[in-house]
Amino acid sequence: MLPSSPVVVGAAAVIALLVVAVVIRRLRGPSAEARKSKRAHEAAQKRDPPVDIGETYEFGVTELTDHHSGEEVAVGKVEGFVLFTEDVPGGLEPGDVIRAKVLSFNEGRTSADATFVGRA
Structure with a gap:
């Protein structure tokens, strides 16, 4: 039988707690939050995009x-629909209001790619 030192016993206890x-x-x-996100994604797949x-x-x-x-x-979002806008100018920050032209939808039509038109 091996002698059990406090270090070995402590290490075993830590490993056991991690496994549990x-x-x-x-x-x-x-x-x-993950369940809420999944429900929102599934709902988005069932509706028509609010952008053209x-x-x-x-x-x-x-x-x-x-x-x-x-x-x-x-x-950004239009009626909860996500737009990824390319060709944005430097200095743009979250909270800024912009205008963008929709170029295409993603495969599931739950978001779209757009190009920057200007600041609002």
């Missing part, structure tokens, strides 16, 4: 993020 925490987390399922390709819309920028192309895009 992971198991409990898995059993609880997704967070309330070729039309220009005015909305507030909620965030700036990096596009897969490497360019910065402005993210």
Whole structure:
């Protein structure tokens, strides 16, 4: 039989607690925020987009993020519908109101790509 030092016993206890925490987390399922986001996404897939390709819309920028192309895009919503706006000028910040022309929808038609037209 191996001697059990306080360090070995403590390490074993920490590992056991981590395993229990992971198991409990898995059993609880997704967070309330994740469930809410999933429901919103599913509802968006069932409705027609409130924007049309070729039309220009005015909305507030909620965030700036990096596009897969490497360019910065402005993210905003029109009636809860997400628009990713390209070709934004420097100095644009969340909270700014812009106008953008819708270019295309994503595959699920739950968001659209647009191009910057101007500040509102």
